[in-house]
Amino acid sequence: QWQPEVRASLFAGADAVHVTGAVQSLVMQVVGFKPDGRPMYAPATVHSWEEALWRNFGTDHAGITWELDRVDRDLPDGRRTRGETCQERLLRRLDDLLSKAPAEAAAIALDYRNVDSTYERLKVRGQSKEPRSDRVYLLLGGAHGFDGKNDSDSSFFEAVLKCFVNRLGRTRVARVNLCEEPEDVAKFTAAKVAAFLSVEYARGML
Secondary structure (H helix, E strand, C coil), X not given: CCCCCCEEEEEECCEEEEEEHHHHHHHCCEEEECCCCCEEECCCCHHHHHHHHHHCCCCCECCEEEXXXXXXXXXXXXXXXXXXXXXXXXXXXXXXXXXXXXXXXXXXXXXXXXXXXXXXXXXXXXXXXXXXXXXXXXXXXXXXXXXXXXXXXXXXXXXXXXXXXXXXXXXXXXXXXXXXXXXXXXXXXXXXHHHHHHHHHHCCCC
Protein backbone atom coordinates (compact mmCIF):
# COMPACT_ATOMS: atom_id res chain seq x y z
CA GLN A 1 0.00 0.00 0.00
CA TRP A 2 1.29 3.45 -0.93
CA GLN A 3 2.11 5.68 2.01
CA PRO A 4 -0.83 8.03 2.75
CA GLU A 5 1.35 10.62 4.47
CA VAL A 6 3.39 11.27 1.32
CA ARG A 7 2.00 13.99 -0.92
CA ALA A 8 3.21 15.45 -4.19
CA SER A 9 2.19 18.66 -5.92
CA LEU A 10 3.05 19.43 -9.52
CA PHE A 11 2.92 23.05 -10.64
CA ALA A 12 2.93 23.37 -14.42
CA GLY A 13 2.37 26.83 -15.81
CA ALA A 14 -0.75 28.20 -14.18
CA ASP A 15 -2.10 24.72 -13.37
CA ALA A 16 -1.45 22.41 -10.44
CA VAL A 17 -2.28 18.83 -9.50
CA HIS A 18 -1.95 17.41 -5.99
CA VAL A 19 -1.53 13.67 -5.37
CA THR A 20 -1.49 11.50 -2.25
CA GLY A 21 -1.02 7.77 -1.70
CA ALA A 22 -4.76 7.30 -2.03
CA VAL A 23 -4.37 7.68 -5.81
CA GLN A 24 -3.13 4.09 -5.88
CA SER A 25 -6.66 2.82 -6.47
CA LEU A 26 -6.83 4.83 -9.72
CA VAL A 27 -3.42 3.74 -10.99
CA MET A 28 -3.40 0.09 -9.87
CA GLN A 29 -6.89 -1.05 -10.75
CA VAL A 30 -8.26 -4.54 -10.17
CA VAL A 31 -7.72 -6.65 -13.31
CA GLY A 32 -8.87 -10.04 -12.02
CA PHE A 33 -8.99 -12.38 -9.07
CA LYS A 34 -6.77 -15.16 -7.81
CA PRO A 35 -8.15 -18.68 -7.16
CA ASP A 36 -8.48 -17.83 -3.47
CA GLY A 37 -10.57 -14.75 -4.28
CA ARG A 38 -7.91 -12.15 -3.65
CA PRO A 39 -7.84 -9.33 -6.24
CA MET A 40 -5.05 -8.94 -8.76
CA TYR A 41 -3.91 -5.39 -9.47
CA ALA A 42 -2.39 -3.82 -12.56
CA PRO A 43 1.24 -2.77 -12.06
CA ALA A 44 2.06 0.91 -11.59
CA THR A 45 3.94 1.66 -14.80
CA VAL A 46 4.66 4.93 -16.57
CA HIS A 47 1.91 4.03 -19.04
CA SER A 48 -0.64 3.31 -16.30
CA TRP A 49 0.20 6.64 -14.66
CA GLU A 50 -0.33 8.48 -17.94
CA GLU A 51 -3.60 6.66 -18.56
CA ALA A 52 -4.87 7.37 -15.04
CA LEU A 53 -4.04 11.07 -15.28
CA TRP A 54 -5.57 11.45 -18.73
CA ARG A 55 -8.69 9.45 -17.85
CA ASN A 56 -9.30 11.58 -14.76
CA PHE A 57 -8.05 14.90 -16.09
CA GLY A 58 -9.83 17.75 -14.33
CA THR A 59 -11.86 15.41 -12.10
CA ASP A 60 -11.04 15.19 -8.40
CA HIS A 61 -10.93 11.77 -6.74
CA ALA A 62 -9.57 10.39 -3.51
CA GLY A 63 -5.85 10.96 -3.85
CA ILE A 64 -5.88 13.50 -6.67
CA THR A 65 -6.98 17.14 -6.82
CA TRP A 66 -6.75 19.42 -9.82
CA GLU A 67 -6.37 23.20 -9.94
CA LEU A 68 -6.82 24.15 -13.57
CA ASP A 69 -6.47 27.66 -14.88
CA ARG A 70 -9.29 29.53 -16.55
CA VAL A 71 -7.83 32.19 -18.82
CA ASP A 72 -9.45 35.61 -19.16
CA ARG A 73 -12.05 35.19 -16.47
CA ASP A 74 -12.48 37.20 -13.29
CA LEU A 75 -13.76 34.53 -10.94
CA PRO A 76 -14.22 34.78 -7.16
CA ASP A 77 -12.44 31.48 -6.47
CA GLY A 78 -9.01 32.97 -7.19
CA ARG A 79 -8.34 31.56 -10.62
CA ARG A 80 -6.21 33.60 -12.98
CA THR A 81 -7.49 37.05 -13.87
CA ARG A 82 -6.73 39.22 -16.86
CA GLY A 83 -3.16 40.52 -16.90
CA GLU A 84 -1.78 37.84 -14.56
CA THR A 85 1.07 35.76 -15.98
CA CYS A 86 1.37 32.00 -15.56
CA GLN A 87 4.32 32.45 -13.22
CA GLU A 88 2.40 34.91 -11.06
CA ARG A 89 -0.49 32.46 -10.90
CA LEU A 90 1.84 29.62 -9.99
CA LEU A 91 3.33 31.66 -7.15
CA ARG A 92 -0.15 32.48 -5.88
CA ARG A 93 -1.14 28.80 -5.94
CA LEU A 94 2.06 27.92 -4.09
CA ASP A 95 1.42 30.58 -1.47
CA ASP A 96 -2.11 29.22 -0.99
CA LEU A 97 -0.67 25.75 -0.44
CA LEU A 98 1.91 26.98 2.07
CA SER A 99 -0.70 29.00 3.96
CA LYS A 100 -1.94 25.65 5.32
CA ALA A 101 1.51 24.55 6.50
CA PRO A 102 1.85 23.67 10.19
CA ALA A 103 3.94 25.95 12.38
CA GLU A 104 6.94 23.60 12.54
CA ALA A 105 7.10 22.84 8.81
CA ALA A 106 10.43 23.02 6.98
CA ALA A 107 11.54 22.97 3.35
CA ILE A 108 14.52 21.53 1.51
CA ALA A 109 15.16 22.96 -1.95
CA LEU A 110 17.22 20.59 -4.09
CA ASP A 111 19.55 22.67 -6.23
CA TYR A 112 23.05 22.30 -7.63
CA ARG A 113 24.56 25.73 -6.99
CA ASN A 114 24.71 28.36 -4.24
CA VAL A 115 23.57 25.87 -1.62
CA ASP A 116 23.63 26.02 2.17
CA SER A 117 24.74 22.43 2.70
CA THR A 118 24.77 18.96 1.21
CA TYR A 119 22.14 16.30 1.78
CA GLU A 120 24.69 13.99 3.42
CA ARG A 121 25.83 16.71 5.84
CA LEU A 122 22.25 17.34 6.87
CA LYS A 123 21.85 13.63 7.62
CA VAL A 124 25.00 13.63 9.76
CA ARG A 125 23.83 16.70 11.70
CA GLY A 126 20.47 15.02 12.32
CA GLN A 127 21.82 11.74 13.66
CA SER A 128 20.50 10.78 17.11
CA LYS A 129 18.13 13.74 17.11
CA GLU A 130 14.36 13.66 17.22
CA PRO A 131 12.66 15.38 14.29
CA ARG A 132 10.96 18.65 15.16
CA SER A 133 9.12 19.17 11.88
CA ASP A 134 6.03 17.10 11.23
CA ARG A 135 5.97 18.23 7.61
CA VAL A 136 8.90 18.71 5.24
CA TYR A 137 8.51 20.12 1.75
CA LEU A 138 10.99 18.79 -0.82
CA LEU A 139 11.30 21.27 -3.66
CA LEU A 140 12.40 20.05 -7.09
CA GLY A 141 12.55 21.79 -10.43
CA GLY A 142 11.41 20.25 -13.68
CA ALA A 143 13.46 18.89 -16.57
CA HIS A 144 14.37 22.47 -17.52
CA GLY A 145 14.50 24.03 -14.09
CA PHE A 146 11.80 26.03 -12.37
CA ASP A 147 11.13 28.48 -15.19
CA GLY A 148 11.32 26.00 -18.09
CA LYS A 149 14.41 27.82 -19.36
CA ASN A 150 17.05 26.08 -17.21
CA ASP A 151 16.87 28.90 -14.64
CA SER A 152 19.27 31.01 -16.68
CA ASP A 153 18.80 34.08 -14.47
CA SER A 154 17.39 32.27 -11.37
CA SER A 155 14.87 35.06 -10.71
CA PHE A 156 11.84 32.76 -10.76
CA PHE A 157 13.57 30.18 -8.59
CA GLU A 158 14.32 32.93 -6.07
CA ALA A 159 10.66 34.00 -6.17
CA VAL A 160 9.61 30.41 -5.42
CA LEU A 161 12.02 30.22 -2.49
CA LYS A 162 10.74 33.54 -1.21
CA CYS A 163 7.25 32.01 -0.91
CA PHE A 164 8.65 29.33 1.39
CA VAL A 165 10.72 31.81 3.41
CA ASN A 166 7.77 34.16 3.87
CA ARG A 167 5.54 31.35 5.14
CA LEU A 168 8.01 29.14 7.04
CA GLY A 169 10.81 31.53 8.03
CA ARG A 170 14.36 31.81 6.71
CA THR A 171 15.84 29.33 9.19
CA ARG A 172 13.39 26.62 8.10
CA VAL A 173 14.27 26.72 4.40
CA ALA A 174 17.54 25.13 3.21
CA ARG A 175 19.15 24.90 -0.20
CA VAL A 176 20.80 21.51 -0.54
CA ASN A 177 22.68 19.59 -3.21
CA LEU A 178 23.48 15.90 -3.55
CA CYS A 179 27.24 16.37 -3.95
CA GLU A 180 30.06 15.52 -1.56
CA GLU A 181 30.77 19.19 -0.82
CA PRO A 182 28.58 22.32 -1.04
CA GLU A 183 31.08 23.86 -3.47
CA ASP A 184 30.79 20.95 -5.90
CA VAL A 185 28.54 21.44 -8.91
CA ALA A 186 26.79 18.42 -10.38
CA LYS A 187 23.42 18.65 -12.07
CA PHE A 188 21.02 15.71 -11.81
CA THR A 189 17.76 15.24 -13.66
CA ALA A 190 14.54 15.76 -11.74
CA ALA A 191 13.65 12.09 -12.26
CA LYS A 192 16.93 10.92 -10.71
CA VAL A 193 16.53 13.25 -7.72
CA ALA A 194 12.94 12.09 -7.16
CA ALA A 195 14.03 8.44 -7.37
CA PHE A 196 16.85 9.07 -4.89
CA LEU A 197 14.50 10.77 -2.41
CA SER A 198 12.00 7.91 -2.78
CA VAL A 199 14.70 5.39 -1.84
CA GLU A 200 15.84 7.55 1.07
CA TYR A 201 12.28 7.71 2.37
CA ALA A 202 11.88 3.94 2.05
CA ARG A 203 15.12 3.55 4.06
CA GLY A 204 13.73 5.76 6.81
CA MET A 205 16.27 8.52 6.17
CA LEU A 206 13.73 11.25 5.42
